[in-house]
Amino acid sequence: MQFMKNNKRICVRGAEEFRLLRIASGIAFFLLVIDQLTKLLAEQKLSQLQSIEIIPGFFSLTYVTNKGAAWGMFHGYGMVLFAIGAVVTVMALCFLRKLCDGFRERYIAILVVLSGVIGNSIDRLWRGEVVDFLDFYIKKSHWPAFNIADCAICIGIGIYMLSVLLRPAPEAEKTADNGTAPDGE
Numbered sequence: 263m264q265f266m267k268n269n270k271r272i273c274v275r276g277a278e279e280f281r282l283l284r285i286a287s288g289i290a291f292f293l294l295v296i297d298q299l300t301k302l303l304a305e306q307k308l309s310q311l312q313s314i315e316i317i318p319g320f321f322s323l324t325y326v327t328n329k330g331a332a333w334g335m336f337h338g339y340g341m342v343l344f345a346i347g348a349v350v351t352v353m354a355l356c357f358l359r360k361l362c363d364g365f366r367e368r369y370i371a372i373l374v375v376l377s378g379v380i381g382n383s384i385d386r387l388w389r390g391e392v393v394d395f396l397d398f399y400i401k402k403s404h405w406p407a408f409n410i411a412d413c414a415i416c417i418g419i420g421i422y423m424l425s426v427l428l429r430p431a432p433e434a435e436k437t438a439d440n441g442t443a444p445d446g447e
Contacts, residue, residue, distance in 0.1 A: 286370045290377035290414075297381035297410035304395035313397065324397040326407040329390070347383040351376055367425050375418035381411030 308314065308325035315322045331343055354361065354372055362368035385392040394407035 286373040290373040293377040301393040327391040371421035378411040378414035
């Protein structure tokens with residue numbers, strides 16, 4: 263794994279990488295537990311379609327289930343979505359080093375995304391549908407209800423995208439060091 267040190271890349275493997283993986287896995291596990299606990303609470307405390315207004319005109323806790331993906335897309339294809347989630351999880355773990363390019367935040371981002379994928383996959387297996395309960399709206403215009411796993415996926419993707427945009431690619435650094443252009447021009 264590579265890290266930035268004094269604007270130069272150095273290769274770090276072994277204990278430092280293992281430490282980073284433990285931290286990122288701990289964050290992901292914490293989010294997974296919070297996701298599952300909040301879904302259980304939503305099931306127990308909110309009856310179907312009952313809503314508890316938290317911030318008037320803006321935010322409520324509303325129990326909703328979703329047999330599809332985001333915004334109800336692919337409704338009724340829960341097992342297909344579960345299979346896609348399983349494949350994404352396995353592939354991300356197999357190619358974790360390559361996806362991260364040695365950047366700490368990318369390890370955290372990918373494992374946070376996977377915690378969300380696993381959280382929603384648990385729902386699909388256990389309940390046959392995903393539990394959503396966070397309901398934001400302005401007057402009568404509602405954003406589709408979502409859950410902690412959905413938040414983890416969005417935040418993880420956002421961190422990863424920012425990292426890709428703000429950090430130089432390893433190939434660009436190598437070519438900059440020897441004075442040639444990345445595409446051989």
